[in-house]
Amino acid sequence: MSALLSQLEAILGDGGVLVGDALAERLIPHGHPLAIVRPRTTDEVSEVLKACSETGQPVIPYGGLTGLVEATASNATEVAISLERMNQIEEIDTASRTMTVQAGVALQLVQEAADAEDMMFPLDIGARGSATIGGNVATNAGGNRVIRYGMMRDQILGMEVVLADGTILSSLNKIIKNNTGYDLKQLFIGSEGTLGIVTRLVLRLRPKPVSQQMAFLAANSFDEVTDILNRLDARLGGSLSAFEVLWQDYYRLVTTPPAAGKPPLSHDYAYYILVEALGGDDSRDADRFLQVLSDAMEEGVVADGAIAQSQAERDAMWAIRDDVGQVGQHRPVFAFDISVPLSKMDSYVIELRQQLDTSWPGNHLSVFGHLGDGNLHIVVGVGDKLAKPAVEAVVYAGLPERGGSVSAEHGIGVQKKQYLGMSRSADEILVMQALKKTLDPNDILNPGKIFA
Ligand code: ZN
Numbered sequence: 001m002s003a004l005l006s007q008l009e010a011i012l013g014d015g016g017v018l019v020g021d022a023l024a025e026r027l028i029p030h031g032h033p034l035a036i037v038r039p040r041t042t043d044e045v046s047e048v049l050k051a052c053s054e055t056g057q058p059v060i061p062y063g064g065l066t067g068l069v070e071a072t073a074s075n076a077t078e079v080a081i082s083l084e085r086m087n088q089i090e091e092i093d094t095a096s097r098t099m100t101v102q103a104g105v106a107l108q109l110v111q112e113a114a115d116a117e118d119m120m121f122p123l124d125i126g127a128r129g130s131a132t133i134g135g136n137v138a139t140n141a142g143g144n145r146v147i148r149y150g151m152m153r154d155q156i157l158g159m160e161v162v163l164a165d166g167t168i169l170s171s172l173n174k175i176i177k178n179n180t181g182y183d184l185k186q187l188f189i190g191s192e193g194t195l196g197i198v199t200r201l202v203l204r205l206r207p208k209p210v211s212q213q214m215a216f217l218a219a220n221s222f223d224e225v226t227d228i229l230n231r232l233d234a235r236l237g238g239s240l241s242a243f244e245v246l247w248q249d250y251y252r253l254v255t256t257p258p259a260a261g262k263p264p265l266s267h268d269y270a271y272y273i274l275v276e277a278l279g280g281d282d283s284r285d286a287d288r289f290l291q292v293l294s295d296a297m298e299e300g301v302v303a304d305g306a307i308a309q310s311q312a313e314r315d316a317m318w319a320i321r322d323d324v325g326q327v328g329q330h331r332p333v334f335a336f337d338i339s340v341p342l343s344k345m346d347s348y349v350i351e352l353r354q355q356l357d358t359s360w361p362g363n364h365l366s367v368f369g370h371l372g373d374g375n376l377h378i379v380v381g382v383g384d385k386l387a388k389p390a391v392e393a394v395v396y397a398g399l400p401e402r403g404g405s406v407s408a409e410h411g412i413g414v415q416k417k418q419y420l421g422m423s424r425s426a427d428e429i430l431v432m433q434a435l436k437k438t439l440d441p442n443d444i445l446n447p448g449k450i451f452a
Contacts, residue, residue: 004051005017005019005034005035005079008035011044011051016044028065029065029070030072030074031075031076032075033060034076034078034079036079036081038084040086041086042086042162042168042199042200043168045083045162045199046166049163049164049197049444052444053164053165053444056442056444058077058078058079058444058446058447059079059080059197059445060072060078060080060193060446061081061138061193061197061445062081062084063132063134064131065130066131066135067410068335068411068413069407069413069414069416070413071413071446071449073414083102083104083132084132086104087104087106087132088105089102090102090200092119092205094117094119096175097205097206098157098158098174098202098203098205099114099121099203099205100158100172100200100202101201102200103134103199103201104133105132106130106132106133107128107136108128110203111124111128114205119206119207120208120209122145122155122206123149123151123155125141126143133203134197134198134199136152137159137198138188138190138191138411139410139411140152140153140190140411142373142409143409144242144370145241145276146373147240147241147370147372148242149206152189153190154204155203155204156189157173157174157176157202157203157204158171158173158174158185158201159172159185159198159201160198160200161199162196163195164439164441164445170200171185172200174202187439192412192449195439195445196439196440196445207280209279210279211286212276212277213277213279213286213289213307214317214318215274215293215307215317216264216265216274216275216305216306216317217265217272217273217296217302217303217304218265218269218305219269219270219272219301220269220271220303221270222270222271222345224303225371228273228301228302229243229342229371232292233372235288236288241276242275242276243275243371244273244368244369245271245272245369245371246273247270247271247272247349247367248267250366250379251267253329253366254323258329260319262316264317264320265304269303274317274321275293277289289307290307293305321368327379331381332384333379334380334391334392334395335377335378335379336377336395337376337407337408337409338375338376338399338404338406338408339405340374340376340399341402344402344404345371345374347402348398352365352394352395352398356380362383363382363383364380364382365378366378366379366380370408373408376408380395396422399422400422405423406420411450412449412450414448414449417450420451420452436451
């Protein structure tokens with residue numbers, strides 16, 4: 001064991017440094033590090049980073065390892081730091097509607113703890129069981145209810161973070177308004193572990209909704225889709241909590257065997273929309289939801305619609321939207337997470353389809369996404385796994401001219417490094433790199449990520 005690892009073991013005690021068999025038996029995507037260190041307190045994180053800083057030891061921060069852009073990739077010269085032993089919910093303050101947690105707690109446990117106190121932590125993603133709150137911060141996670149509650153950034157009131165040299169910045173603020181100089185926590189949200197290690201958080205909780213209304217709607221044109229979005233958002237009194245759009249190809253894929261989902265609407269429409277509203281008054285909310293949708297149908301904006309009548313039907317609707325695994329039928333596939341302003345989304349998808357058809361006739365394209373957030377997930381299968389760079393070039397090509405983004409909610413990591421310049425100007429990247437240099441002058445925190 002190297003001198004540094006012995007030093008880390010002295011800091012962390014028994015079980016604090018995993019090497020050898022204990023390391024080998026872990027399932028770790030994208031390479032194995034030299035060791036995984038497992039601090040139990042913020043002070044231990046600080047001591048570990050101080051020791052690593054002094055020796056120039058690269059450190060890769062681990063959350064639940066559910067990221068999608070290889071932001072936790074490591075090699076045998078790097079030490080991973082996992083906050084899996086810092087997984088406590090420290091306090092729920094029902095008056096301030098806050099929850100103070102350690103960064104290693106799983107998202108689902110936070111949701112359940114809020115629920116048990118009759119409140120809600122609204123961030124939700126498919127990986128909720130394994131993804132940690134700290135990882136949600138590092139990626140500024142999004143998911144299905146951003147249209148109503150915002151991304152992870154909007155759920156954070158306070159943060160404690162350890163800088164590369166071991167400095168602890170502790171700002172466990174519980175107040176919504178606090179304009180006292182720079183809001184430093186914002187720097188670390190979405191920084192993919194390159195600026196500091198988040199150790200504790202004060203999360204903002206919301207009132208728990210008592211009603212959930214859902215429907216699947218169909219539209220014949222994209223203009224109708226945006227019209228429906230604007231109407232629902234305006235008339236549902238702020239309760240619209242999801243507006244997920246499925247282009248026809250994806251809707252057919254997830255509602256046709258072998259997919260388990262039964263189609264709530266026929267397969268003939270161009271666009272399908274899963275709509276959800278969360279409210280505080282069950283019978284009034286249901287009446288209003290029905291009224292808003294029937295008005296839209298009467299006026300011909302909505303081509304067809306099916307309203308869920310039971311919890312089983314609501315769950316089935318979400319299951320259809322979330323049955324992303326069906327894209328595997330056309331393996332090998334390449335998956336993308338991009339943003340396009342709504343006014344330019346239709347032309348982007350039409351152009352993408354044309355270009356894919358020209359280069360790869362018979363390709364499989366699935367498009368769906370969080371339309372209210374301008375966020376599309378695109379899955380492309382062209383029958384050739386070596387075509388990835390060529391397909392990437394086509395998918396990203398139409399974004400800069402439309403003011404789109406090469407990453408909506410997954411980050412940059414390693415996978416999108418070479419495309420960062422398509423969404424950020426050279427000056428923006430220079431400022432980012434200057435911040436990185438200031439906070440981590442020896443480049444020990446997640447080196448080689450985000451920037452090419
Ligand atoms: Zn998503």
